[in-house]
Amino acid sequence: METFSVKNLSFKFNNAASRALSDINLSVSSGEFLLVIGESGSGKTTLLRMFKNELRPKGELSGEILFLQKNIDELSDNDSAAKIGYIAQNPDAQIVSDRVYGELAFGLESLGLDNKVIRARVSEFASYFGLSGDFRKKTASLSGGQKQLLNLAAVMAMEPEVIILDEPTSQLDPISASEFLDALRRVNEDFGKTMIIAEHHLSEVFKLADKVLCLENGGVKACGKPSELAAFLKGERIEQTLPVSARIFNHLGLDGGCPLSVKEGRAMLGEYKNNHQISYKEIKTDKKIIDCRDLWFRYDKNGSDILKGCDLSVYQGEFYALLGENGCGKSTLLNLINGSVKQYRGKIRRFSDRLACLPQNPRNLFVKDKLGEDLEMVNNSYKELSDKFNLSHLLDRHPYDLSGGELQRAALCKLMLTKPEVLLLDEATKGLDSFAKNELGAFLRALTNEGLTVLCVTHDLDFAAEFADRCGLLFDGGITVENYSNPFFSSNAFYITQSAKISRGIFTNAVTYDDIIKCLDAGDGV
Amino acid sequence: MNTFRNLHPVTLLCCFLYITVFSVFNFNPIYSGLSLCGAFLFALVIQDKKAVLRSFIGYFILLILIAVTNPLFSHNGATALFFINDNRITLEAFIYGVTLGMAVVSVLYWFRCFNEVFDSEKYLYVFGRVSPKLALVFSMTLRFVPELIGSFKSVNASQKRFDKSRGRLRRYLSSFSAVIGQSLEDAVITSDSMNARGFNLKKRTSFSRFRFTFYDAVYLTVFTVLTAVAAFNTASFEYYPTFCPPELDLRTVIGIISFGALAFIPFVYEISEEIRWKLSLSKI
Numbered sequence: 001m002e003t004f005s006v007k008n009l010s011f012k013f014n015n016a017a018s019r020a021l022s023d024i025n026l027s028v029s030s031g032e033f034l035l036v037i038g039e040s041g042s043g044k045t046t047l048l049r050m051f052k053n054e055l056r057p058k059g060e061l062s063g064e065i066l067f068l069q070k071n072i073d074e075l076s077d078n079d080s081a082a083k084i085g086y087i088a089q090n091p092d093a094q095i096v097s098d099r100v101y102g103e104l105a106f107g108l109e110s111l112g113l114d115n116k117v118i119r120a121r122v123s124e125f126a127s128y129f130g131l132s133g134d135f136r137k138k139t140a141s142l143s144g145g146q147k148q149l150l151n152l153a154a155v156m157a158m159e160p161e162v163i164i165l166d167e168p169t170s171q172l173d174p175i176s177a178s179e180f181l182d183a184l185r186r187v188n189e190d191f192g193k194t195m196i197i198a199e200h201h202l203s204e205v206f207k208l209a210d211k212v213l214c215l216e217n218g219g220v221k222a223c224g225k226p227s228e229l230a231a232f233l234k235g236e237r238i239e240q241t242l243p244v245s246a247r248i249f250n251h252l253g254l255d256g257g258c259p260l261s262v263k264e265g266r267a268m269l270g271e272y273k274n275n276h277q278i279s280y281k282e283i284k285t286d287k288k289i290i291d292c293r294d295l296w297f298r299y300d301k302n303g304s305d306i307l308k309g310c311d312l313s314v315y316q317g318e319f320y321a322l323l324g325e326n327g328c329g330k331s332t333l334l335n336l337i338n339g340s341v342k343q344y345r346g347k348i349r350r351f352s353d354r355l356a357c358l359p360q361n362p363r364n365l366f367v368k369d370k371l372g373e374d375l376e377m378v379n380n381s382y383k384e385l386s387d388k389f390n391l392s393h394l395l396d397r398h399p400y401d402l403s404g405g406e407l408q409r410a411a412l413c414k415l416m417l418t419k420p421e422v423l424l425l426d427e428a429t430k431g432l433d434s435f436a437k438n439e440l441g442a443f444l445r446a447l448t449n450e451g452l453t454v455l456c457v458t459h460d461l462d463f464a465a466e467f468a469d470r471c472g473l474l475f476d477g478g479i480t481v482e483n484y485s486n487p488f489f490s491s492n493a494f495y496i497t498q499s500a501k502i503s504r505g506i507f508t509n510a511v512t513y514d515d516i517i518k519c520l521d522a523g524d525g526v
Numbered sequence: 527m528n529t530f531r532n533l534h535p536v537t538l539l540c541c542f543l544y545i546t547v548f549s550v551f552n553f554n555p556i557y558s559g560l561s562l563c564g565a566f567l568f569a570l571v572i573q574d575k576k577a578v579l580r581s582f583i584g585y586f587i588l589l590i591l592i593a594v595t596n597p598l599f600s601h602n603g604a605t606a607l608f609f610i611n612d613n614r615i616t617l618e619a620f621i622y623g624v625t626l627g628m629a630v631v632s633v634l635y636w637f638r639c640f641n642e643v644f645d646s647e648k649y650l651y652v653f654g655r656v657s658p659k660l661a662l663v664f665s666m667t668l669r670f671v672p673e674l675i676g677s678f679k680s681v682n683a684s685q686k687r688f689d690k691s692r693g694r695l696r697r698y699l700s701s702f703s704a705v706i707g708q709s710l711e712d713a714v715i716t717s718d719s720m721n722a723r724g725f726n727l728k729k730r731t732s733f734s735r736f737r738f739t740f741y742d743a744v745y746l747t748v749f750t751v752l753t754a755v756a757a758f759n760t761a762s763f764e765y766y767p768t769f770c771p772p773e774l775d776l777r778t779v780i781g782i783i784s785f786g787a788l789a790f791i792p793f794v795y796e797i798s799e800e801i802r803w804k805l806s807l808s809k810i
Contacts, residue, residue: 052722054718054721054722054726055718055721055722077724077726077727078724078727080724081722081723081724081727082724085722086718086719086722088715088718088719090712090715092673092712093712093713093715093716093719094715094716094718094719095669095716095719096662096665096666096669096716096719096720097662097665097666097669098646098665098666098668098669099647099665101733101735102650102665102733105733106720106723107723107724108733109658109662109730109731109732109733110723110724110725110727110730111724111727112727112728112729112730112731113731114731115731115733115734118731118733119733119735122733136647136735138669139669140669140672140673151719154723155723158723158724340683356687357684357687359680359683359684361680363704363708364677364680364681364684364685364704365684365685366704367681367685367700367701367703367704368700377688378688400707400708400711414688415687418687418688
């Protein structure tokens with residue numbers, strides 16, 4: 001049975017010049033896990049919203065969408081709410097209630113169920129998703145990953161036929177993201193719920209999918225099994241978002257099934273083993289710009305210590321990535337260096353007082369209605385810098401209307417106008433797609449080449465491996481591992497990038513896709 | 527330990543309502559005194575003891591203030607203590623003031639306990655009985671306000687860097703308007719999420735995790751009966767022109783005992799639960 005069947009669907013937003021979706025034909029069978037990929041602006045979100053009557057944007061629609069073989073417009077309000085679940089990317093703003101159980105019950109209350117039924121359903125799904133311990137807690141006390149799980153549980157409690165997810169893991173750290181995807185896989189396998197999910201970080205989710213739909217400019221570019229589609233996308237721009245194994249497979253031009261997992265990737269790469277050494281830049285200067293010695297910090301007098309004798313030195317002109325789990329104190333350390341909180345023991349020496357901090361939410365930097373006004377507020381001669389950050393065409397836009405990548409560039413630009421010598425970044429890559437991330441990394445690299453020091457707190461191992469000079473792992477209140485990026489990721493066992501997992505023991509110090517390709521190419525010559 | 531709060535919201539609400547209304551409308555030093563003792567002891571077991579004792583000084587000053595102020599304005603009464611500017615300061619007016627002070631302080635203490643026991647979840651339940659939508663609005667507010675304050679703090683901190691040319695007040699204002707803008711943006715997502723889960727459907731219910739158990743029924747009955755008995759057997763107390771304490775006949779004694787029992791039940795409940803817990807521990 002088909003959950004959705006889409007025939008010749010086209011859609012144009014009111015007042016828009018061109019069509020946002022054009023001529024889409026698609027069939028999603030019951031229990032299928034469909035992954036929708038495509039660059040920003042390719043129409044992923046618009047397509048997903050077509051499936052949900054309550055959220056369908058206003059505009060001209062042609063073609064038809066059948067849900068369980070009936071036209072979706074004929075669906076009753078009750079069924080539309082209950083049978084089709086929808087989860088968006090922002091875990092926070094989706095939550096309505098102040099208590100976890102209230103949130104779980106929200107949809108059931110809407111359906112007008114009585115207390116007894118709600119109690120039974122809510123307790124079932126709270127235990128299924130491991131939320132029973134948090135049942136009475138305030139929703140604000142949950143972590144981002146738990147919040148997104150709660151959103152999933154709240155939708156599941158309404159017992160939908162299909163769950164539609166719009167980039168649900170983009171705001172989560174990698175560990176929470178893979179936990180969330182694991183929960184999706186379980187729901188898909190245990191209950192046979194149909195899943196339609198749009199994502200831009202594909203390394204984990206790609207292998208879970210039964211079918212992948214690739215959109216380009218509102219039309220279907222390709223649709224098929226993950227491994228076939230990965231091979232099909234060879235040479236396309238979107239290829240660089242695919243799992244590393246698939247990219248290597250395409251690079252080598254092999255035939256047969258395209259590998260998607262680390263395991264398959266290692267099997268494929270094994271026969272290309274060689275001794276090529278990846279070289280990496282060591283920092284020339286020994287001029288420290290920030291020097292932390294024996295930092296101890298706690299938030300409450302009776303609380304536990306967040307930092308326990310933490311040492312950290314950052315040298316001038318380097319890009320230092322500070323890694324670590326959720327809640328290990330990375331942001332706290334950044335706040336200490338920034339001076340917004342104070343350690344109760346230890347010493348921080350700052351050899352420059354020109355520090356600028358990019359907050360986790362870059363929106364916080366903007367207070368005006370136009371980007372141009374916001375930049376002007378700092379410095380009247382902002383033109384040169386805004387050109388450099390490729391913002392000239394955006395100056396008249398409202399800061400909140402910028403895309404994630406544009407906003408991050410604008411934030412960098414605004415901070416750079418204050419002429420800092422040290423830039424502190426808190427989770428700078430959160431919510432960015434691969435393209436925006438690479439762009440940000442390139443900008444930061446260019447700035448460090450001009451002498452700026454960058455200290456970046458991040459969860460994103462690939463980003464750190466690609467762009468940082470040195471990495472440090474914060475664990476149990478101190479930096480436990482610290483090294484140049486290449487040896488850092490190749491000597492760690494678990495805390496490493498996908499590429500490092502695949503190439504470990506096969507190539508030396510290859511921690512990014514580019515490193516692997518270099519090794520492979522060097523091997524060809526031998 | 528705080529187990530009295532685990533009773534059903536309706537039972538709790540009735541208990542507090544009965545006691546406070548009764549203490550206010552039956553103006554009598556015996557009732558006020560009982561009410562004050564009950565409230566004070568209850569506060570002592572459910573809240574931090576040091577904080578309660580420290581607060582007692584403030585409440586005691588308030589009580590004295592009321593007791594002293596009353597005779598300055600009211601000159602009724604037969605027993606004159608002394609004169610200020612030809613104004614009689616009478617013992618009766620002073621006692622009246624003390625009673626008034628005790629009544630006010632006891633109600634304040636009961637409110638203090640009520641606040642401790644009756645958390646946002648219970649308000650939500652009561653609102654939900656009235657209107658499920660009202661309950662939802664209340665719950666959303668409870669989530670929204672702390673979030674708004676949090677994001678104001680972080681925006682304001684981020685803006686400090688650009689502060690050189692602007693005053694602090696202007697920074698606060700612009701941060702505030704930015705925070706409002708951000709929360710409006712987020713509100714769009716929230717409303718999508720609500721609509722996606724059927725917010726616009728007709729018949730909404732309100733879920734609560736509270737269940738009205740047998741014990742709740744028993745306690746509610748006990749509270750109601752005690753209040754009724756006390757109300758039908760009130761002991762009237764005349765202050766002016768001179769004290770006229772109620773005769774201690776059977777009716778009056780029953781009334782006083784009923785109200786005393788009512789005022790001390792929360793305290794006794796808490797203590798007996800603690801004892802039961804310790805006993806059950808020793809059995810393990």
